[in-house]
Each structure stands twice: as C-alpha cells, then as structure tokens.
Amino acid sequence: MTLTPQPEGEFFPAGSSWIHPPQTVNPGIGAVLGSVLEQFPQGILVVSQGCHLLYANPRAKVFCQEMLHLEDNPNVLPDFIIDACGRFLTHQSTMTTNYVAEIRLREGIQLRLQIQWISPIESDNKELVEASKLIMVTIEDGYERSLQERWLQQQRYGLTEREAEVWELMLQQCSYQEIANKLEISLNTVKTHLKNIYAKRRARFQSAKAQQPSDTTLPELN
Numbered sequence: 001m002t003l004t005p006q007p008e009g010e011f012f013p014a015g016s017s018w019i020h021p022p023q024t025v026n027p028g029i030g031a032v033l034g035s036v037l038e039q040f041p042q043g044i045l046v047v048s049q050g051c052h053l054l055y056a057n058p059r060a061k062v063f064c065q066e067m068l069h070l071e072d073n074p075n076v077l078p079d080f081i082i083d084a085c086g087r088f089l090t091h092q093s094t095m096t097t098n099y100v101a102e103i104r105l106r107e108g109i110q111l112r113l114q115i116q117w118i119s120p121i122e123s124d125n126k127e128l129v130e131a132s133k134l135i136m137v138t139i140e141d142g143y144e145r146s147l148q149e150r151w152l153q154q155q156r157y158g159l160t161e162r163e164a165e166v167w168e169l170m171l172q173q174c175s176y177q178e179i180a181n182k183l184e185i186s187l188n189t190v191k192t193h194l195k196n197i198y199a200k201r202r203a204r205f206q207s208a209k210a211q212q213p214s215d216t217t218l219p220e221l222n
Helices: 027-038 057-066 079-091 126-132 144-155 161-173 177-185 185-208
Strands: 043-047 051-054 097-107 110-119 132-139
Touching: 027 132, 051 057, 057 097, 057 132, 079 097, 079 110, 079 126, 079 132, 110 144, 110 161, 132 144, 144 161, 144 185, 161 185, 177 185
Parallel strands: none
Antiparallel strands: 043 051, 043 132, 097 110, 110 132
C-alpha cells in the first residue's frame, strides 16, 4: 500500500506532527496525542479505518528501517501490518477489544502486534465518534519481549536458563518432541526439566500461600 509522499519526502515526521492529519481530529488534540505517543518505548502506528498511515513514532521508525529494511522505499506500509489491520476490522467491532498477532518475519526477527481502537475526539454524537475512530498498532520486538519474560520466569521461580527456555516453549504450546528438537536435547531431558519446573512452581505457590495471614479477623477496638 503506497502512501502519498509528503513534500519533504519523510515517512516519519519529526516531533509530534502527523503524516496525514485526520480531518476529524482537532489540531490541538492531535498534537497532544502525538506528543504522548512520542514517549512510548514501543513502536506506535496510527492508522485510519481505511488502512492509511497517519502517524508513526520514533520507535516505529527503528522497526521499519532496521528490522523491515524499508530505507529504500519509505512510503510503503508493510503488507503484514495492512493484513493485520484488515483482520482487526473484519473481526472486531468494539472500541474495547484488542487484537494480538505474533509475526515471524525471518530467523531471529519476530514482532508482536497489538491492535486496538483509539478515539481522538469526545462527543455526545455516537455516529461522529464512531466515524472518527482510529486504529493504533503497537509494535514490539518479539525476541526482546521473549527474553524479558524468560528472565522474569527465572527470577520468580528460580529456574535455570535451560528450564526457562523449556517453559517458554511450553507456553507456546510446543509438544515435548518439538521442544526437544528446538533445543537439541533428548525427550527424556525435556521431561526432567519440566518435572523440575513444576516442582519449583509448586514450592513457590506453597511458600506464597504459607505467608498469607491465616487469621483475617479485625482486631477489636478498645
């Protein structure tokens, strides 16, 4: 999907300016919204209901330039984002519903997209609000997120690095054999790691339960 180039030829604007300002957004509100999105650590795209790019923050620029290699064709919105927005529009109908997609682009490059409605205006006119709704696409580095979650699991349950890798693949609904193949270990080793993981998790839950006060009766006032 080719976007209309701006006079400066910039796909990502400096500051909090919009590439294609939506007509229904008050310029002041648009500036505030853009300023807030600039601070997000994730990549943020704001897309119209017609799947036209309206805004991208600096982190989204990094994703598109470094991970998607769009330096030579900066006016093109990636097809997988258009497809994800299309699925969101097809299956989601409320402003409170999120759509999450895991996209594997190539080896070592995996993105997590979270898509949701945002409303840039406030009005008692429901039809106006509905027509002005925009789509916000949050882009995260799936590999980086995976490392963070793995580290949290290690810290919370005292897992070894290998156990954390096995547990991560379990959460991805991989079979025992798939885990063995991915980590290049035997099936029995996978089972041993899982046995240890479940033991550590049970110990953690039992410890947390034991620390809860057994008597919740409020003390009497003198």
